[in-house]
Amino acid sequence: MGFGKMFLLNLGMLVTFAYLVNVVYKYALSKINPKLNYVLSVLIFVFSGWVCMEFGFQLSENVIFDLRLVPLIIASAVYKKPLPLVLIGLGIGLARLTFGVNDAAIAGLINMSIMGAICALLNIWMRRTDYRLVIKALFTILVANVFNTINIGVFGVIPARQYLLEIAPVTFPLTVGMSIAFALILWDFQLGRKHTQELSYANNLLQKQTEELRMAKLALEERAEQLAMASQYKSEFLANMSHELRTPLNSIINLAQILAESEEGEDQGKGGDDSPNFGTIIYKSGQDLLGIINDILDLSKVEAGHMEIVREPVGLREMADSLEMHFAHIARQKNIRFEVRIEEGLPGTIVSDAQRVKQIMRNLLSNAFKFTHHGQVKLEIRKPSGDDGLPGEWIVFAVTDTGIGIPKSKQEAVFEAFRQADGSISRRYGGTGLGLSISKNLAQLLGGHIRLQSQEGAGSTFSLYLPIT
Numbered sequence: 001m002g003f004g005k006m007f008l009l010n011l012g013m014l015v016t017f018a019y020l021v022n023v024v025y026k027y028a029l030s031k032i033n034p035k036l037n038y039v040l041s042v043l044i045f046v047f048s049g050w051v052c053m054e055f056g057f058q059l060s061e062n063v064i065f066d067l068r069l070v071p072l073i074i075a076s077a078v079y080k081k082p083l084p085l086v087l088i089g090l091g092i093g094l095a096r097l098t099f100g101v102n103d104a105a106i107a108g109l110i111n112m113s114i115m116g117a118i119c120a121l122l123n124i125w126m127r128r129t130d131y132r133l134v135i136k137a138l139f140t141i142l143v144a145n146v147f148n149t150i151n152i153g154v155f156g157v158i159p160a161r162q163y164l165l166e167i168a169p170v171t172f173p174l175t176v177g178m179s180i181a182f183a184l185i186l187w188d189f190q191l192g193r194k195h196t197q198e199l200s201y202a203n204n205l206l207q208k209q210t211e212e213l214r215m216a217k218l219a220l221e222e223r224a225e226q227l228a229m230a231s232q233y234k235s236e237f238l239a240n241m242s243h244e245l246r247t248p249l250n251s252i253i254n255l256a257q258i259l260a261e262s263e264e265g266e267d268q269g270k271g272g273d274d275s276p277n278f279g280t281i282i283y284k285s286g287q288d289l290l291g292i293i294n295d296i297l298d299l300s301k302v303e304a305g306h307m308e309i310v311r312e313p314v315g316l317r318e319m320a321d322s323l324e325m326h327f328a329h330i331a332r333q334k335n336i337r338f339e340v341r342i343e344e345g346l347p348g349t350i351v352s353d354a355q356r357v358k359q360i361m362r363n364l365l366s367n368a369f370k371f372t373h374h375g376q377v378k379l380e381i382r383k384p385s386g387d388d389g390l391p392g393e394w395i396v397f398a399v400t401d402t403g404i405g406i407p408k409s410k411q412e413a414v415f416e417a418f419r420q421a422d423g424s425i426s427r428r429y430g431g432t433g434l435g436l437s438i439s440k441n442l443a444q445l446l447g448g449h450i451r452l453q454s455q456e457g458a459g460s461t462f463s464l465y466l467p468i469t
Contacts, residue, residue, distance in 0.1 A: 009055050014070060014182055017048050042084050042091070045071045049092030049112075053099060062104035063157060065171060068092050068112065070179050072119050073144050074186060077137060080127065082120030089116015104157045111151040118147050141179045145172060249286060256282035309445050313349040314357060316342060316381055316395070323361055323379060330369050336377060343382035350395055350468045356442045357466065360450075361397055363435035364462045368401035375402030375459070384465065394448075397464040406454040414452070415440045439464075 032040075049068040056066030075088050093112030096105050122143060126136045149168050153160040158167065259282065324340045331338035361379070368377045380398045384390055406414060415436050436450075443450050447467050454460035 008178075013051050013055050014048060014067065015185055017051055018186060038084075041078075042087055045075045045088045046091035046095060049088075050095040050098070053096060059158075059167075062100065062102045064096075064099065064104070064108075065167075067175060067178055067182075068096075069115060069144060069148050069175065070182050072112070072115055073141055073179055074183065076119040076123045076140055076144075077126065077183075079123065082123045085120040085123055086116045089113055089119065092116075107152075107155045107157055110155050111148065114151055115144065115148055119144060137183055138180070141176060141183065145176050145179065148175070249289060252282070253286040256286055307442075307445060309353045309356065311351055311353060314352050314354045315349050316346060317348070319354070319358065319361070320379065320381060322358065323365060326362070327365050327369065327377075331377065334369060334373070336369065336372055336375065339376060339378045341378065341380045341382075343380070346381065346383065346395065347468060350466060352446055352466055356446060357397075357464075360439040360442050360464055361399070363439045364397075364399040364464065367435060367462075368399050368403065368460075372401040372403035372459070377401045390465065393468040395466050395468055397466070398461055399463075400459065400461040402459040405456040405458050405460055406452070407456045408454075411452050411454060415450075 048071040052066040052068040052070070053064055056064040056068075059065055072085065072089055072092065076085055079085060089112045093109035093116075096108035096112065099105065119140075122140045126140065129136065131139075149164075149172050152158075153163050153168070156163060320340050320342055324338070327338060365377065365379065378398075378400045380396075380400070382396050382398065384394050384396050440450050443464055443466070448465045451463045451465065452460065453463075
């Protein structure tokens with residue numbers, strides 16, 4: 001009869017039509033008003049039914065067999081409400097009249113109107129059930145084709161017995177098979193389209209995030225530049241102010257020293273007097289203030305990048321003797337044992353900046369004596385232990401005391417400028433809290449670092465690690 005060729009032709013036309021509709025939707029329909037888009041989609045389904053009839057199988061002068069039911073079945077899975085399906089069924093039925101108004105066309109109108117109502121009911125069933133999509137699709141295709149076959153047998157112009165015995169056994173499996181094939185093609189087509197949309201969405205999201213990250217990076221760079229400039233201005237201001245303050249302060253100290261010497265001579269001439277020596281007080285206060293200014297100047301130089309490092313041979317024995325001589329008097333005053341030990345087998349010299357190494361060690365030893373009331377302070381110059389895991393050759397200057405110690409939670413804070421382990425310490429012991437911050441920065445400039453081991457109430461060990469070369 002040629003039904004197979006006709007249905008294949010119909011299927012090919014539907015696939016081609018679906019592809020063209022997708023192209024039009026992608027570049028045109030997706031950009032128009034949603035309500036107008038909705039109306040156009042209904043008209044497209046009606047037109048696809050007309051295309052099936054146009055390329056259908058002409059059984060007789062008035063009777064046409066085709067796959068006009070397939071667009072209605074597909075529409076039942078597309079729309080979320082049943083009304084469009086009723087309209088599509090009625091529309092395809094009316095489209096049948098364009099091929100001539102006769103008994104077969106009227107039967108086709110009645111059939112498609114009924115099928116529109118049946119597909120609307122199937123749409124409601126699909127929305128309200130939780131079966132898998134495949135099961136719902138197969139059930140809808142079978143039910144729609146069964147009712148379509150019954151309708152043609154009841155309302156068609158071909159005698160029911162002839163249709164059901166001769167034609168339906170051929171057309172029914174063909175329409176079911178073609179319906180399933182077209183549904184699978186559209187399903188695969190939709191999956192590809194969905195995947196493309198997801199990729200497009202992900203790409204747009206990634207571009208948006210990239211742009212946001214770029215803007216955030218620019219903002220952070222601008223903020224970092226502002227902070228760097230502010231820090232540089234602050235450091236330069238402190239360096240300039242410290243330098244300007246030292247000049248008049250040195251004059252005051254010199255005059256205070258002269259005044260102190262003059263007062264001492266007058267006291268000796270008077271046979272001794274318990275009156276306060278104001279010159280000595282001024283001289284000592286000036287020295288303390290000069291020390292603070294020097295600390296601020298060193299810190300600002302380091303932060304501003306103006307600290308100059310002079311690398312030269314530094315004798316370890318000379319360094320140890322100098323430090324021992326400098327702090328021996330303080331140890332006797334506080335009745336604290338002071339021990340300096342140099343490990344055997346060390347090189348005689350290292351390459352570093354002697355002035356800065358001595359400055360770091362004075363800060364560490366000054367703190368050790370300040371916070372130690374009994375016991376001992378020990379300076380040990382040695383090689384690193386095997387557990388330190390340092391590449392190359394290093395020297396360790398370790399200052400150990402039996403003082404008050406530092407709690408573990410405060411050990412990082414002591415290396416910050418103007419910070420001490422406890423705010424009350426600055427009131428009890430004095431000091432600005434700049435010594436360790438300066439020492440840490442100087443150690444880094446020398447290519448080394450400082451490590452701290454301490455326990456509250458059990459003393460501390462500050463270790464300066466310096467490369468030998």
